[in-house]
Amino acid sequence: MPRPTPASSLGSAGIGNATHLAAELFKQRTGVDIIHVPYKGGVRAVTGVMAEQVQMFFGDIGGVLPLIARAGCGPLAISSETRSADLPALPTMIESGVPGYVVLTYTGVVAPAATPPEIVQKLNAALNASLRMPEAAAALRRIGAESVPSSAQDFAAFLAGERDKWREVVRLSGIKIE
DSSP states (O other), X not given: OXXXXXXXXXXXXXXXXXXXXXXXXHHHHHOOOOEEEEOXXXXXXXXXXXXXXXXXXXXXXXHHHHXXXXXXOOOOOBOSSSOOSSSTTSOBTTXXXXXXXXOOOOOOOOOOTTSOHHHHHHHHHHHHHHHTSHHHHHHHHHTTOOOOOOOXXXXXXXXXXXXXXXXXXXXXXXXXXX
């Protein structure tokens, strides 16, 4: 494979990985043509940026925050709808002129579809209560995350929206499983 030219390549943690999809969404929303260089994992992709083999990497804030602080990597924007408390001067992608660019790293709790609604509601209430505890919020902040307690219905709607968004990104980019 020919070596990508400077300022025209981005590394990902592998084909179809979240870091690759985030990059494809960026390409689709901006119209820029950037060469995708898949690495075998996020650490190798970040190393590719540090060694100037590629010029960009789309990573989650918890994973790249130490690199920004210690290694001098230059963050360009954050992909959430709002700015990060960890990097308040860093604009969002939307503020930077990339319309509709929101890519979130999230964790949720799911149960089998046949779980009785009263059990789901009870579990949801207990999880939300624990997420609202100051100790939990502080622990999440230490890794660059925040809690967003919600209802089971709101989380299901969020997941459906994410599925539809990424399905379209894959379709438009032509990504194929190898």
